[in-house]
Amino acid sequence: MCLGLLLRQEASGYEIKKAFEERPLAAFQDASYGSIYPALSRLTAAGLLACRDRPQDGRPDKKIYRITQSGREAFRAALHRPVAPDKYRSDFLFVMMFADCLDRSIVTGLIDSRIADYRARIRAIESNFESNMSDGMRFVAGQGLAVYRAAIRYLEEHRHLVEGLAAQKAIGA
Amino acid sequence: MCLGLLLRQEASGYEIKKAFEERPLAAFQDASYGSIYPALSRLTAAGLLACRDRPQDGRPDKKIYRITQSGREAFRAALHRPVAPDKYRSDFLFVMMFADCLDRSIVTGLIDSRIADYRARIRAIESNFESNMSDGMRFVAGQGLAVYRAAIRYLEEHRHLVEGLAAQKAIGA
DNA sequence: AGAAACATGTAATCGGTTACATGATTAT
DNA sequence: ATAATCATGTAACCGATTACATGTTTCT
Numbered sequence: 127m128c129l130g131l132l133l134r135q136e137a138s139g140y141e142i143k144k145a146f147e148e149r150p151l152a153a154f155q156d157a158s159y160g161s162i163y164p165a166l167s168r169l170t171a172a173g174l175l176a177c178r179d180r181p182q183d184g185r186p187d188k189k190i191y192r193i194t195q196s197g198r199e200a201f202r203a204a205l206h207r208p209v210a211p212d213k214y215r216s217d218f219l220f221v222m223m224f225a226d227c228l229d230r231s232i233v234t235g236l237i238d239s240r241i242a243d244y245r246a247r248i249r250a251i252e253s254n255f256e257s258n259m260s261d262g263m264r265f266v267a268g269q270g271l272a273v274y275r276a277a278i279r280y281l282e283e284h285r286h287l288v289e290g291l292a293a294q295k296a297i298g299a
Numbered sequence: 300m301c302l303g304l305l306l307r308q309e310a311s312g313y314e315i316k317k318a319f320e321e322r323p324l325a326a327f328q329d330a331s332y333g334s335i336y337p338a339l340s341r342l343t344a345a346g347l348l349a350c351r352d353r354p355q356d357g358r359p360d361k362k363i364y365r366i367t368q369s370g371r372e373a374f375r376a377a378l379h380r381p382v383a384p385d386k387y388r389s390d391f392l393f394v395m396m397f398a399d400c401l402d403r404s405i406v407t408g409l410i411d412s413r414i415a416d417y418r419a420r421i422r423a424i425e426s427n428f429e430s431n432m433s434d435g436m437r438f439v440a441g442q443g444l445a446v447y448r449a450a451i452r453y454l455e456e457h458r459h460l461v462e463g464l465a466a467q468k469a470i471g472a
Numbered sequence: 473a474g475a476a477a478c479a480t481g482t483a484a485t486c487g488g489t490t491a492c493a494t495g496a497t498t499a500t
Numbered sequence: 501a502t503a504a505t506c507a508t509g510t511a512a513c514c515g516a517t518t519a520c521a522t523g524t525t526t527c528t
Contacts, residue, residue: 130396151396154387154392206405209390209394212388212390213386213387213389215329218385222435222438223324223435224306226433226435227375260397261398261399262399264460265395269392275449277446279445284441284442287434287437288434
C-alpha cells in the first residue's frame with residue numbers, strides 16, 4: 127500500500143498516515159504508524175524505496191521516501207496477485223438483528239447516527255472529488271457514493287420495520 | 300455473539316460456527332473454532348450459559364449450550380453498550396485505484412468475478428429470506444440486498460471508466 | 473477410494489494496534 | 501493555557517486465525 131501511494135508522489139511516513147485517513151481511501155484501508163514506519167524501513171532496505179533526509183527546525187528530520195524502479199516493478203507484480211476477499215465487520219448490523227431486545231428510542235438513535243455518518247462520508251468524498259484524484263480513485267469514490275446512498279435510502283424506507291418491534295416501550299419517554 | 304445466537308435456539312459449538320457461515324450473518328461477522336470453543340467455555344464458567352452433554356456414537360460427545368437468565372441479562376446489557384464503528388477492508392477497491400497499471404483483460408476479469416460474487420451473495424440471502432428469520436435479521440438482510448444491488452449497478456454502469464484506462468493493451472489478445 | 477461433513481479442543485503463530493518515548497510549533 | 505499538529509520510531513500487547521490432534525460416518 128505504501129508503494130502504491132508513493133507511486134503517485136513522494137512522501138514521508140507521517141504524510142502516508144494522513145493519506146490513509148482521507149476519504150475515500152480511509153473507507154476501505156487503514157494503517158497505523160506502528161505498521162507504516164517499519165514497512166518503510168523494510169522496503170527501503172529491500173531497495174524498493176529511496177529515502178532522503180530533510181533536516182528540520184526543532185522537529186525530527188523529515189524522511190522523504192520515493193519509489194525506485196524496482197519498487198515500481200514490485201508494485202505492479204503485487205497488483206497482479208489474486209486479490210484477497212473483502213473483510214467487513216459491523217456491530218451495528220449485529221445489534222439490529224436483535225432490535226426486538228432494545229427500546230425504540232435506542233434503535234432510533236442508532237439509525238439516526240448511522241445515517242448521519244453515511245452523510246458525512248458522502249460529503250467527505252464529494253469534497254475530494256474534484257481535486258487531485260486519479261481516474262481509478264474517482265471510480266472507487268463513485269462506488270462509495272453509490273453504496274452509501276443506497277444504504278441511506280434503505281434505512282429511511284425500512285427503519286419502521288425495526289422501530290416497530292419494541293414500539294410501545296418508549297412512547298411515554 | 301454466541302449469546303445472541305443462543306438466545307434464539309440452543310446449539311453446539313459446531314452449529315454456531317455453521318451459523319456464522321450462513322448469509323446474511325457471514326457478510327458482517329465471523330468467528331473460527333479457535334475463538335468459539337474457548338468463548339463457550341468461558342461463558343459457561345461465568346454462568347451465562349448452561350451446557351448439557353449428548354453422548355454420541357463414534358464422534359465426540361455433542362455439547363449443547365443453552366443461555367441462562369443471567370446470560371440473557373448480560374446480552375441485553377452488551378447490546379446497549381456503544382456500538383463499535385464498522386470495519387471494512389477491500390483489496391479489490393485498492394487495486395481498482397491503480398487500474399491504469401493493469402491490462403484491460405485483468406480489470407475486466409476482476410470486475411466480472413466481483414459482480415458474480417455479489418450475485419451469489421444476493422441469491423444466498425434470498426434463499427434464506429423466507430425461512431426462520433427474525434424481523435431484525437430480515438431488516439439486516441434487506442439492507443444487504445440493497446447495497447449489493449447498488450454495487451452491481453454501479454459497476455455495470457461505470458466499469459468503462461477503468462476498463463478504458465489500459466484500453467489498447469488487450470485488443471489483440 | 474477419497475473427500476467432505478460431523479465434532480471438540482489446544483498451541484503456535486501472526487498481523488496489527490496501542491502505548492510509550494521525545495519534543496517543538498501553531499492554533500484556539 | 502491548552503490542545504492539536506508535526507514528526508519518527510520501538511516494545512508490549514491482543515484478538516484471532518491456522519495448524520495440529522483425533523476419529524467416524526456419509527456422500528460422490
